[in-house]
Amino acid sequence: MVRNRPLLPEILQGRAAAEPANRAYVFLTEHGEEEAVLTYGELHARALAVARQLSRGCKPGDRALLLFPQGLDFIVAYFGCLYAQVIAVPVNPPRKNRMQDATRNIVKDCAPSAVLTLSAMLESTRESLEPICGALRWFPVDQVVDAVDTDFDPQPCSADSVAFLQYTSGSTSDPKGVMVSHRNLVANQEMIQQAFGHDQHSTFVGWAPLFHDQGLIGNVLQPLYLGATSILMSPMAFIRWPLLWLSAISRYRAHTSGGPNFAFDACVARAARGDLPDLDLSCWKVAFNGAEPIRPETLRRFSESFASVGFSAQALYPCYGLAEATLLVTGSEKGRGPRTIDADTGELGHKRYVKAPSGRGRTLVGSGLVRPETSVRIVDPETGRSCPANQVGEIWVAGEHVAQGYWRRPEVTAEAFQAECDGEIGPTYLRTGDLGLVVDGELYIVGRLKDLLIIRGRNHYPHDIEHTSQSAHPALRPGGCAAFSVPGADGEKLVVVQEIKREERLKVDATDVAASIRAAITREHQLSVSDLVLTLPGRLQKTSSGKIMRTAARRRYLEAGFDLWAPRTQSVA
Structure with missing residues (x-):
């Protein structure tokens, strides 16, 4: 039972007292160099300082948005909220000073009292947010002075009080704020420790966004729960250089690391180019794969591609x-x-x-x-x-x-x-x-x-159709397909929206590509594609964990919103 376990604020305080100089988190640049480090003592001191500032303008139970690029300031802000008993609300930071629709919906839903961010982001985010929810208290975390001897004393919190709101990805509906309690957190941390075989020597490497549950619960809170070290990098660094992830695992002798299925595919594709760095992946004992349908061929190809550098399929x-x-x-x-x-x-x-x-x-x-x-x-x-x-x-x-x-x-x-x-x-x-x-x-x-697609009385799973489509021709983009149904005169009709690879869009014949997709889906699923939309890369919306947002794709399709790479082809049947 959780009542016999310390809660996360107590765990951090205990680690700061017993092992203040131990490295808790290391953040890497896009070149794999150490950009910032937080020891347990430093994290505790900075979180205390943030909590003191928060307590002057917020009361327990108020919500505070966490708007940060990937980095260690996010972790300081999160634990500052826990210490102050203010409910943290991690959100996707603006891109190019533009607030995403999902973030706007989250802000309206949670009715925040404060925003924790960086000084460089303060003015641009203020202009985006305050028209939505009115005046807010702003806390640039990088300007809060560290305070070891602060007069702020974190009070014990109830195990059943809400620790933070984890908003859902919105892959099938509008984002909803999941109320995660302190009891939920420590119960799941104990589950992860037991299931993954972790101890204080289990070093982590992670690049998942920290506002996402996998990044926060798995790559930030689990290492702290254990007293281990976590090596973090940005999602964009991974997207640009997937093998940087594996290099970090090799360099820091990581026990645990992972991501969605597409992450493993990305590494295989980059390794196939022949620019494999010097790696030793024999240390990697838990290569977790989750957050989207797990493909058996992905696991096989990854194991085969990296067996020569010590990776074991048993991991x-x-x-x-x-x-x-x-x-x-x-x-x-x-x-x-x-x-x-x-x-x-x-x-x-x-x-x-x-x-x-x-x-x-x-x-x-x-x-x-x-x-x-x-x-x-x-x-x-x-x-x-x-x-x-x-x-x-x-x-x-x-x-x-x-x-x-x-x-x-x-x-x-x-x-x-x-x-x-x-x-x-x-x-x-x-x-x-x-x-x-x-x-x-x-x-x-x-x-x-x-x-679930129900066409002519039979159930079909869209990710199977999507997998068939994107595998039908080498010019098609993996992870760039959405299958859904729309009403037709004789019942539900199948629609497939498929992205083309950027480098292939001027090289291949659209008629050949469309014919390959239609033939593959008919052969594998005994289905006729009513409408096939070939579109440009990056046009399908995805969640932060890489899932295709099919509801959004269907809505955009019905509004004729896709940029066409080639004229859409409709079934004559």
């Missing part, structure tokens, strides 16, 4: 989680490697798992074992009854790590966080909205309930 660690459960729900076993099953595609369309001959069905990658600290049920979303073995249903989760609900949305909270299995007496469950099944104790993710 691959598929996992599953979501903000509503703080972060982790299921995870593999350290050193075991991934599990896969081959499922009959036709039976999956009827929400049943039937084993298919190897190579003749859809290969599903397991997302890990159900942990003893949590309860995972597969439930028929229409009846609320537990599914029999080998049937696909909605994933329901219960445990101390499941958050309290959505900020100021009682009706949606009741629907999502207080589900009960029909005919059973037991805990209430979180409805994840994800579809999956459990085979031999392993959770397999099949799709997303809201994204």
Whole structure:
């Protein structure tokens, strides 16, 4: 039980007292050089100073926006909020002085009293924010004077008080503020430690955005919970030089690092160019892969590409989680490697798992074992009854790590966080909205309930169609496809929006590309594409973890908003 464990503010205070000189966080430049370092003592002192300033203008329970580029000031601001018992709200910082629509929606929803940011960003963000929510208190964290002997004394907080709001990615709807309590945080940190086999010597390397749950919970809070060191870099540095990530793992002898599926593909693509740096990845024991559908071919190619520099396929660690459960729900076993099953595609369309001959069905990658600290049920979303073995249903989760609900949305909270299995007496469950099944104790993710396509009475999972599309021709951009349905005269119609690779757009014939996509989808899914939109790179919106925002793509399609690379092709059927 969490009541016997110290909460995160107490943990930081204890580490600052016992090991003040130990390095907590190191931030790297785009050249892999150390730009900034925070010891546990320095983090505690700076967080105290921020908390003192906050307490003069805010009261416990007020919300404070955290608007920062990737860097260590974000971490100082976050712990300053925890010390002051002000609810932190991490958000995506403006790009080129332009506030994203999702960020504007978050600001309106959480009604902040203050903004923590950098002095260089203060004026531009003030101009963007104050027209939305009125006058705010502004705290440039880089100008707050460190204070070891401050008169501010952090008061003990309740385990059930809200520590921060983690806004959802908005991949299927508008962002919602998940109320994560101190109890949720330490419960999930304990789960991660046990599931990943961590201790105080488990060095981390991470580049995920710190306002995202994977970056914050996994790469910032887990190392602090352990007393370990975390090496951080910016997402843009990874996007530009994916192998910089692997170089940092090699240099700092990282035990744990990972990211979404596309991160592993990006490394393989860059290594294929022949510019592989001097690496030794034998230290890498937990290479976690989560946040989007995990592709078996991605795992295979990554293992093969980096086996020569010491990477072991047994280090691959598929996992599953979501903000509503703080972060982790299921995870593999350290050193075991991934599990896969081959499922009959036709039976999956009827929400049943039937084993298919190897190579003749859809290969599903397991997302890990159900942990003893949590309860995972597969439930028929229409009846609320537990599914029999080998049937696909909605994933329901219960445990101390499941958050309290959505900020100021009682009706949606009741629907999502207080589900009960029909005919059973037991805990209430979180409805994840994800579809999956459990085979031999392993959770397999099949799709997303809201994204499920029902065409001519048969279920189809959009990420399977997207994978088929982007693999149909070498000129097509991986991770640049959205499949969805729209109403038609005879029922739902399939629409596919596919991005072209930037370097290929002037080299290939559009008719050939379109024909390849249509033929592949017909062959693999027995579906006719009603409307195929070939568009330019970067036109599909993605979440901060790289997920395609299909709802946004559908909305933009209906508004005829895509820039066409080639004339759209419609089915004659």
